[in-house]
Amino acid sequence: MTTSPSVPAGTTLGKSYEYGMRIDLGYPGGAENFVDVRRMSELQPTPTPVTQDVQTYDDFGAPNSDKTSESFGITLTVLGNRSSVTGKYLPELQKFHDATRPSAKGEDAVVRVQYFHKPETGTPDPDDAFEGLATVSIGRQNAGADGAVERSNITLTGKGQRKEIANPFAGWGVTTPQVTGVSPAAAAAGELVTITGSGFLGATAVKFGAVSAGDFEVIGGSTIVAIVPAGAAGPAAVTVTTPGGVSLAFAYTRGA
Template identity: 30%
Template sequence: MSPSITSLNPSSGTPSGGNQVTITGSGLTGAASVKFGSASTAFTALSDTQIRTIAPPGSGTVQVTVTTPSGTSNGLPYSYIAPSLASLSPTSGPASGGNTVVLTGTNLAGVTTVHFGANLAAFTVVSNTQINAIAPAGSGTVAVNVSAGTSTSNSLSYTYVPAPTLTSISPTQGPLPGGNLVTLTGTGFTDVAGVFFGAVPASSFTVVDSTHITAVAPGGNPAGPVQVSVTTLSGTSNAVSYFSVPAPLLTDISPAQGPTAGGNSVTLTGSGFTGTTSVHFGAAAAPSFMVDSDNQLSVHPPAGTGTVPVTVTTAGGTSSGTVSYTYLPAPVLTSLIPNQGPATGGNSVTLTGTGLTFTSTVSFAGTPAPFTVLSDTQVVALAPAGPAGPVTITATTPGGTSNGRTYTRLAAPGT
């Protein structure tokens, strides 16, 4: 009796062949050959009703037959089906390649090559529906396909994303403890995984768009320059410099008093004054200042009253400490005792008034006189010699020059 076959399992495969096919039928004992179309292939007769064989390479649909000494069986169709791709994950990656891309589809078991554009990729066949490929280096958007023998699958798009680039950072410096907002400008800011100040990640960051990121600078870096970079799924950018600046230190002020109207010249001493952005006397900003060096500032105080703290602000923050400045009202003279004396001078004159504590000069018609401050309300001056007649006496302090009081120089008798 001639052999008869009733089923093939499976009844299809990839054009590259190589898959196992089980043939079921009857009269299969003594099988001499198994053919897929005209192509003979290796087989093993398991019983009179079953043969196990390996599909040879092929294309299209062919008839499978078994030949025994009793003749050749009927044919059953076997289809060579090209591999097909359904998806890629991820669909993009770094231009340098090296990342794993999962290809899913059908009839992938016999795949022999995987292409990303013109470049071959290393791959592993996981199953008939999955391949894991290692993306080669590339650029732009390329077609990904797989081949099994002479059959090539459909193509899916894969995009190579260049590593991000940094062009600028603003501001370029900030306080040593961090916490300030910094804007990064560049390209390729998509899929951002991190912003780093040296090895320290930014406290937080926001991708504004593909060319701008705002980041909160972290603490933890030493004073001085640190390299800032951006990391995305496509790689790490070049670095730009950012300076971590300690807060300024204010140690002294001279003079420590001045007029309520402000405008006088004051010298501040300390450290870290380079890049000073403002100087405050209490809540009021000084109208002008000059950075003489990293250790000295020349300042014109604003108007004010009372005793106020003085602070210096730089990119590193605002100084702390106990340096203060006292606004002094101009002194006021209310009386002179005596209000006259010999033109030859040498006599003591008591000036009474207010605001006399910091008296620096007592003047008789422009001529300085020796003096002693007794209290905030009294100064004793030694009248200088001068022409007979009335003269104006004034007292000067850091708060200004007082009103004038009249003192009369008396000519000696007989002159």
């Protein structure tokens, strides 16, 4: 006698892991720059339907409501030792904390996040992924046997409703790209630059500020050559997008 439910023929069960989360370091006002929230656990999203009463006499007093929209909230925990040099957290955790500062008002107090199915094994559900804007509150405590690790208990309160997105998690073998150099310095529109770093395989976009480079080639996992797109001289941080995500912006100044 079987003690567990059967699964459809040809199906292999994967292992469920927690959701993953990314936060846009460029929001608000900057170039989109989603990065993974590292050292995270206990992520619990709670979408709540917003309803409208449509009760009629035929319901005989029973509740009858239609969903018209939704609100959402998310709680999560992030461990975050501070840098001994700057005193800051990792950039993604620092972004959450910055949104809670007394001086943060309006959009500066809002974060843009994505959360998504992130299984330990098996294929990520392509449809179990969402994006939204939220305000932030954080409770801080010390964790570990000797209290040496800071623990940020984060509560996100949705601002508007979520939107459905394609799952950005491509698997554990895919890493977020990293840009470590762009040469030559001060290249102008139409000139060739070499971008160095790591995790470039499968790159789908290269941007100088908010402008995409229409012509680029991946030479290998650590090198991309690109033509600087049209635009004015001045700061234009370089980012690389791959199936593993978007690199942190690398400071670069375009020439005239």
